[in-house]
Amino acid sequence: MWENVVYTKAQAKYKFQEIxxxxxxxxxRQVKPPFDQLREYIINEKKSFLMNDKMKINSYAFDLHMGLVLYSLxxxxxxxxxxxxxQDEIWRYLSLEVFPDLVYERFGINDQRFYKxxxxxxLKSIWWYIHLSWQGTEEETLNTLRDNSSDxxxxxxxxxxxxxxRAELTRELMRQYKLYSSSKVPELFRRILKLNTARLNMIEPSLVEGGIKTYVDDLFKYFMNDA
Structure with missing residues (x-):
């Protein structure tokens, strides 16, 4: 089915202008199969989420919920x-031909969020967020990510x-960040990511004694020791 998705940036721009x-x-008005079933399931999940009056569509909670649903499905x-x-072509198609109303409800008229x-x-960002943070099960991933934000x-x-x-690395990073997120170190997540980016130019995490877990632990200890 995915090999049949052909959706250029020019097509996306034209469709966005219509929206x-x-x-x-x-x-x-009509979604081609099998994407019609995908749409039905996702839209039902949106309605279910919003049945709780405390839940808002313009929120990280919505991003996380829909990301988990989309990823698993x-x-x-x-x-x-x-x-x-x-492949951005696939995400452009899903955004503009299958879920344009959902993207619009979440972000309004924002070409960056639709296709640009x-x-x-x-849709692409929430799929990758879950993928790079996956903890083995949907429940564990939700528990790891629930206190984060859209940022x-x-x-x-x-x-x-x-x-x-590097999914194995980011998954360990997200797991450990959950443990340290209540620390008093300002902008800890941003600092950890910047330090990781710098160290990856010199260090291969899998070759560190103790492996990726020790490598990530050392990233956090660098800031925790000064806290």
């Missing part, structure tokens, strides 16, 4: 993987390093 002209009516039922997730920003396309999503995705994303 921009009439955003309140941007819900697709695509991976388990649609044979999704990192190779496909790296490689690391800002909303954590942007920071994590913006600091991929020269070699690209």
């Amino acid at each position: 921009e002209a009439e955003p309140e009516n941007c819900a697709p 695509l991976n388990d039922s649609y044979r999704f993987n990192e190779r496909l997730a790296a 920003g490689t690391r800002r396309i909303w 954590h999503i942007l920071q994590l995705l913006d600091r991929s390093g020269s070699g690209g994303y």
Whole structure:
């Protein structure tokens, strides 16, 4: 199914202009199978989330919930993987042809979130956030990420390093950040990511004695020892 998705940036721009002209009516009239079932499931999840009056669509809680749902559904039922997730063409199609109303409800008329920003396309960003933070189960991942914010999503995705994303490393980093997030070190997450980016130019984490776990532990200790 994914090999049949052909959606250029020019097509995306044209579709976005149509949405921009009439955003309140941007819900697709018809979605091609099998994406119609994907849409039905995701939209039902959105409605279920908003049944709680305390939950808002313009929130990190919504990003996290929909990210977990999207990640599990695509991976388990649609044979999704990192190779496909790296293709903006797929995310542009999903954003503009399958879920334009959902993206609009979350971000309004924002071309970066629909198709233009490689690391800002909303559906893409929440999938990668979950993927890079995955703790083995949906429950454990939720527990690890629940106290974060939308800013954590942007920071994590913006600091991929020269070699690209390293899922095993970022998953350990997110696991340990959960343990240290209540510390009094200001902007700890940002500092850890910057230090990691610098060290990756000189150190291969998997070759450190103790492996990736020890490497990440040392990142946090660098700031904890001065706290």
